[in-house]
Structure formats: C-alpha cells, structure tokens
Amino acid sequence: MSATRPAWESVADAAGVAAATAVLDVGCGDGAFCALAASRGADVHGVDADPDALAVAMRRVPGGDFRLAMMEALPWPDDTFDVVTGLNAFQYALDVPLALAEAARVTRPDGRIAVCKWGPPQDNEFFAFLAALDGTIDLASLADADPVAHAMDRLPLTVTTTGSVAAPIEMTDDSALLAALGHRGGEVLEAASPFRRPDGSYRFDNRLRFWILTATDRRPPAPSHR
Numbered sequence: 001m002s003a004t005r006p007a008w009e010s011v012a013d014a015a016g017v018a019a020a021t022a023v024l025d026v027g028c029g030d031g032a033f034c035a036l037a038a039s040r041g042a043d044v045h046g047v048d049a050d051p052d053a054l055a056v057a058m059r060r061v062p063g064g065d066f067r068l069a070m071m072e073a074l075p076w077p078d079d080t081f082d083v084v085t086g087l088n089a090f091q092y093a094l095d096v097p098l099a100l101a102e103a104a105r106v107t108r109p110d111g112r113i114a115v116c117k118w119g120p121p122q123d124n125e126f127f128a129f130l131a132a133l134d135g136t137i138d139l140a141s142l143a144d145a146d147p148v149a150h151a152m153d154r155l156p157l158t159v160t161t162t163g164s165v166a167a168p169i170e171m172t173d174d175s176a177l178l179a180a181l182g183h184r185g186g187e188v189l190e191a192a193s194p195f196r197r198p199d200g201s202y203r204f205d206n207r208l209r210f211w212i213l214t215a216t217d218r219r220p221p222a223p224s225h226r
C-alpha cells in the first residue's frame with residue numbers, strides 16, 4: 001500500500017479533484033492515486049521516471065495520459081492543469097525547488113498544487129523508533145533540513161490550505177517487524193518495545209501532512225544545481 005494512501009481522499013477534497021478536473025500526479029508510480037481521481041470523473045495525467053510503474057498505471061487507468069519524464073522537466077505546456085499533486089514525491093527530486101516550480105508552471109493561474117508527505121519526524125513514532133535504533137540521528141536536524149518545506153517557503157507559492165491525517169504503521173508480530181527492517185538482532189525488538197501491544201503486534205502512530213498551494217509568480221527559478 002502506498003505510504004500516503006490514508007490522506008488521498010483528504011487531499012483530493014482539499015484540492016478540488018472532481019468531474020472534468022484536469023489532474024497531473026507527479027511521481028504517479030503505479031497510478032493508484034490517478035485511479036482515485038478518475039473515479040471522481042477527473043481527466044487524469046501522470047508522470048514518473050520508472051517505466052515499469054508507468055506500465056502498471058496505464059493498465060490501471062486505461063484512459064489516462066501517462067508519460068515517462070523527470071519531475072524537473074514536465075513534458076506539458078504552461079497552464080495545462082487544474083490540479084497538480086505530488087504525493088510522497090517532491091522530496092525525491094534531484095532539484096526540489098525546480099520540481100515545484102515545474103509543477104507551478106503547468107498549473108493554471110486559478111489552479112492548485114497539492115503536496116503530501118510525512119509530517120515532522122518528531123510527530124512520527126516510526127521515525128523516532130528508527131532514530132533510536134540508529135543512535136546517531138538528530139530528529140530536530142532532520143526537520144530543519146526538510147528540502148520541500150524550504151522550497152515552499154522560498155518559492156512564490158501561497159499556502160491556501162493545510163491539514164494532517166493519521167497514518168499508523170502496524171506490524172503483526174516480531175517476525176513481521178524484523179522482516180520489514182531487514183534485521184534479525186534482538187536490539188531491534190528492544191528498541192521497539194514501547195510500541196509493542198499486548199497481543200504481540202506493533203503500532204507506530206504517524207501523521208501525514210498536506211499543503212494546497214497556489215502560484216503567485218509564474219516565472220520558474222534558475223536551476224539550483226544541487
């Protein structure tokens with residue numbers, strides 16, 4: 001299951017994904033969110049750099065327009081879409097500000113850009129668990145270094161709506177936890193003990209955050225050459 005799936009309905013509602021809405025999902029993967037948008041009657045488009053994932057998306061949404069490209073160079077003209085979404089996507093761009101600027105470029109002047117990703121590490125128990133397991137990770141430093149947050153602050157984008165959605169991670173037992181992390185050692189189970197439930201399963205409470213943005217200046221920035 002996609003990590004951001006619990007927030008999809010909230011994001012689609014907040015961004016106004018409805019019948020005849022022209023939607024582009026950046027980093028669309030296998031097209032699961034595109035299928036949700038199509039079920040609402042939207043005109044669906046998707047872009048991803050993984051050809052195998054795109055092949056699945058094309059089968060899942062036969063009427064969709066799916067293209068192989070990088071999110072820093074979207075193969076559509078200016079002012080094409082009513083809504084552009086990036087669900088757990090923009091933080092993986094080679095150049096995050098340029099990827100967001102490209103999203104703004106292809107969004108119509110009255111359109112919306114939706115960004116959805118995990119909230120700050122301090123608000124997510126699974127990140128806290130991984131940090132404790134590693135022993136060298138500073139959660140505050142990770143939050144301060146969030147490239148998507150920095151780009152949204154510095155680009156000519158206006159946040160019109162924001163929200164958060166519960167997205168817990170659950171493991172059925174010790175074996176499932178160890179398999180998910182690729183570990184076998186007892187130190188993993190010891191670190192995870194605060195999240196173990198009486199039946200032997202594990203639950204990590206996490207939250208996804210989303211932002212709905214509009215572009216206040218259509219001119220893209222120069223590449224940052226990260």
